[in-house]
Amino acid sequence: MACKKEKTFQFVIVGGGIAGVTCVEQLSSQIPSAGVALITAGPHIKAVTNYKQVSRTLEEFNVEERPSSVLEEKFPNLTVIHSAVKSLNTQSHTVETADGRVFGYKKLCICSGGRPKLLTQDNPYVLGIRDTDSAKVFQKQLSNAKRIVIVGNGGIALELVYEVEGCEVIWAVKDKAIGNTFFDAGAAQFLIPSLESNKSERAAPCKRPRYTTEEAAAAGALQTFTADRHLQRQGSGVTEPGSALGPDWHEGIVLRGAEQVSRRVSVEYECEVEKIFTSEELLNSPQQTLRPENVGTWPVYIQLSNGQTFGCDFVVSAIGVVPNTEPFLHGNSFAVADDAGLKVDDHMVTSEPDVYAAGDVCTACWELSSLWQQMRLWTQARQMGWYAGRCMAAHVLSETIELDFCFELFSHITKFFNYKVVLLGKFNAQGLGPDHELLVRCTKGQEYVKVVLSGGKMVGAVLIGETDLEETFENLILNQMDLTPYGEELLNPNIDIEDYFD
Structure with a gap:
C-alpha cells in the first residue's frame, strides 16, 4: 500500500451489522482503554435491543438501526470510520478504505456479512432483499405492482409471501414443501392454511421512520427500477453495505401492492428458474411454447423448469446469501470453506495471523458439537460477534477461554406466518x-x-x-x-x- 498509515488501532472491526457491533461492544467493555475502530460503509449500525435470555441457549432480541454516533457516545475509546474497505494487507497489518485512507491494526475482526445471491446480475427487474436499502427499493417497487414472482424457500421468502398484500404472488420453490430450510413437510402443511386466509389483525407495529419512502413514480418504469438498483449499489464503494435485516424487519414497512386484494399466493413446487425475459425477448423467441397469453402486458417474464412461464412486474431473488469476502482475499492467503466463507477455528481465528471473523462471512471449521450446526441467522451473528470479541480480548490479556456454551446446542426463535x-x-x-x-x-x-x-x-x-x-x-x-x-x-x-x- 503506497498510502501513508493514518493511525494504528489495537482492534479494528469491519462491518456495522449485528456481528460487528456486538464485537465492538464486547471489546470496548472488556478493555475500555484499548483503541477500537469500526469501519462501516453506511451511516447507520445495527444494534441489538430488548435482549432476553429465554433459556440456557435460546435468546430473543430486536435489531434496531441507529446512527453510529450512539456507539461512539457509549464508548469513548471507539472511532467509527465511514467507508467501505478497498483492500487488506495481512502481512503489514493494514486496511485501506475506499476513500484512500490506511489504518493499522494489531487485531482485526472481519464481520462483513453476506450479500444476496441474485438469479442474474444484470437484470433491473430482479431484486435481492438483504439490507435496509434493498428493502426500501422493494417497498417502492411493490407499491405499483400487480403481480410479483418470489424465488426461494428460506427465511426472507417465507416472510415476504405472508407479509405482501394488494398484489398477486407467484412463489417458486425448488423443494417439495415450503420452508425446507427450517422445517419438514408436516410443518409446511400446518402453515399452508395461513397463506390462504387473511392476515390476522395484529397490534399496530411501531413505525420505524427509516423505512418511509416518497410516493413511487409511474408503474413499471424501467428508469425508476434502474435508478433504484443503482442507488442500491451506490454509497457502498467497494463492498455492499450488506448488514442483514434483523428479526421483524418488515414490521415498520407497508408491503402493499397496487391491487385491492388482501393476499393471493400460488406456490410452484419443485422448480427452478430457467430463464428471465423481457416482453420484447419473449415476442422474438423462436420457441412458440414460451408465449403465454397477453404477451407484452408485463415488463418481465420468468420461465420455470416445470414448463410454466409467468409475466410479472418484477422478480424477487430470495435464494440465500454468499459470504461477503471481497475485498479481503486479494493478495492474502485465507483458507476458504466450500460455502465460500472464511474458515475460523474455535476461537474465531482465520488462517491469517491476528485476523478473526464472525457472522455470515465466516464458516465454523472446528469439531462441531453433535447438536449444533451453523446457519447464517441473526442469532448466530450476535453470538459469534460476542464470542469473537471475548476471544480477541482474552488473547491480549493472556487469558484462556473455552468455547462458548451457545455452540453446544443449535437454538433459534423466530416467527413465520x-x-x-x-x-x-x-x-x-x-x-x-x-x-x-x-x-x-x-x-x-x-x-x-x-x-x-x-x-x-x-x-x-x-x-x-x-x-x-x-x-x-x-x-x-x-x-x-x-x-x-x-x-x-x-x-x-x-x-x-x-x-x-x-
Missing part, C-alpha cells in the same frame, strides 16, 4: 441417517410439535405456536436422557411434561 417458531438441535434430523424416529403432535391452527429421537434420546425439536415446551425440550436434549420408557406418551397433551422432567 404470525406463529412463534422454535428450532432446537438437529430439528430437521440433519445428518442423522435413517436410524432416527419422529414424534409429532399437531392441533390444526394452533400448534405443531415435532421431536427427533436418536437411540432413544431427544436430539432435536420443532415447536410452532405457543407450546411452552422449549425449556423442557432444551433440557432433555442437553441432558441426553434415555426417553425410551416414555414412548409416544412424551407428546401426550394430557400429561404435563414440564412437571414430569423438571
Whole structure:
C-alpha cells in the first residue's frame, strides 16, 4: 500500500451489522482503554435491543438501526470510520478504505456479512432483499405492482409471501414443501392454511421512520427500477453495505401492492428458474411454447423448469446469501470453506495471523458439537460477534477461554406466518441417517410439535405456536436422557411434561 498509515488501532472491526457491533461492544467493555475502530460503509449500525435470555441457549432480541454516533457516545475509546474497505494487507497489518485512507491494526475482526445471491446480475427487474436499502427499493417497487414472482424457500421468502398484500404472488420453490430450510413437510402443511386466509389483525407495529419512502413514480418504469438498483449499489464503494435485516424487519414497512386484494399466493413446487425475459425477448423467441397469453402486458417474464412461464412486474431473488469476502482475499492467503466463507477455528481465528471473523462471512471449521450446526441467522451473528470479541480480548490479556456454551446446542426463535417458531438441535434430523424416529403432535391452527429421537434420546425439536415446551425440550436434549420408557406418551397433551422432567 503506497498510502501513508493514518493511525494504528489495537482492534479494528469491519462491518456495522449485528456481528460487528456486538464485537465492538464486547471489546470496548472488556478493555475500555484499548483503541477500537469500526469501519462501516453506511451511516447507520445495527444494534441489538430488548435482549432476553429465554433459556440456557435460546435468546430473543430486536435489531434496531441507529446512527453510529450512539456507539461512539457509549464508548469513548471507539472511532467509527465511514467507508467501505478497498483492500487488506495481512502481512503489514493494514486496511485501506475506499476513500484512500490506511489504518493499522494489531487485531482485526472481519464481520462483513453476506450479500444476496441474485438469479442474474444484470437484470433491473430482479431484486435481492438483504439490507435496509434493498428493502426500501422493494417497498417502492411493490407499491405499483400487480403481480410479483418470489424465488426461494428460506427465511426472507417465507416472510415476504405472508407479509405482501394488494398484489398477486407467484412463489417458486425448488423443494417439495415450503420452508425446507427450517422445517419438514408436516410443518409446511400446518402453515399452508395461513397463506390462504387473511392476515390476522395484529397490534399496530411501531413505525420505524427509516423505512418511509416518497410516493413511487409511474408503474413499471424501467428508469425508476434502474435508478433504484443503482442507488442500491451506490454509497457502498467497494463492498455492499450488506448488514442483514434483523428479526421483524418488515414490521415498520407497508408491503402493499397496487391491487385491492388482501393476499393471493400460488406456490410452484419443485422448480427452478430457467430463464428471465423481457416482453420484447419473449415476442422474438423462436420457441412458440414460451408465449403465454397477453404477451407484452408485463415488463418481465420468468420461465420455470416445470414448463410454466409467468409475466410479472418484477422478480424477487430470495435464494440465500454468499459470504461477503471481497475485498479481503486479494493478495492474502485465507483458507476458504466450500460455502465460500472464511474458515475460523474455535476461537474465531482465520488462517491469517491476528485476523478473526464472525457472522455470515465466516464458516465454523472446528469439531462441531453433535447438536449444533451453523446457519447464517441473526442469532448466530450476535453470538459469534460476542464470542469473537471475548476471544480477541482474552488473547491480549493472556487469558484462556473455552468455547462458548451457545455452540453446544443449535437454538433459534423466530416467527413465520404470525406463529412463534422454535428450532432446537438437529430439528430437521440433519445428518442423522435413517436410524432416527419422529414424534409429532399437531392441533390444526394452533400448534405443531415435532421431536427427533436418536437411540432413544431427544436430539432435536420443532415447536410452532405457543407450546411452552422449549425449556423442557432444551433440557432433555442437553441432558441426553434415555426417553425410551416414555414412548409416544412424551407428546401426550394430557400429561404435563414440564412437571414430569423438571
